[in-house]
Amino acid sequence: MHSAEPEALNSQAWTRYGAHHLQRSTTVPEVDRISWGFWPTGPGAEVLGALSGLRVLDLASGLGKHAAHLVREHGATVDAVEASATQHERATTRYGNLPRLRLIHADAVEYLTQAIEQYDVIYLGSCAGLRPSGWR
Structure with missing residues (x-):
């Protein structure tokens, strides 16, 4: 298996998932806390x-709901980076006018390679599916 295949498949899946919800005008849910996994524990x-x-x-920020929560409830200034165009569109539609939140459509690695900004905190909230030994 070519090493880029899982990354390409993941990107395609999130783009399709976002398109599905854009077509249905699915509302982006508000959150009252950050969840670090699939369940609010x-x-x-x-x-x-x-x-x-x-x-x-916020890397791999998806819908931007956790980034928006950090801005609103914790007083942070957040740059939220999302690679999926459709997920980024959903985030921009919902939170595009929120002060102190910048929604960035980019690959996380490419963004980090070129970023000139300095951050106090960097986090990846979507790592619940990762395992120390790799993908399974």
């Missing part, structure tokens, strides 16, 4: 520390 944003006035980078 475990710690919330407190694991990131006090965020008021800090610059935060």
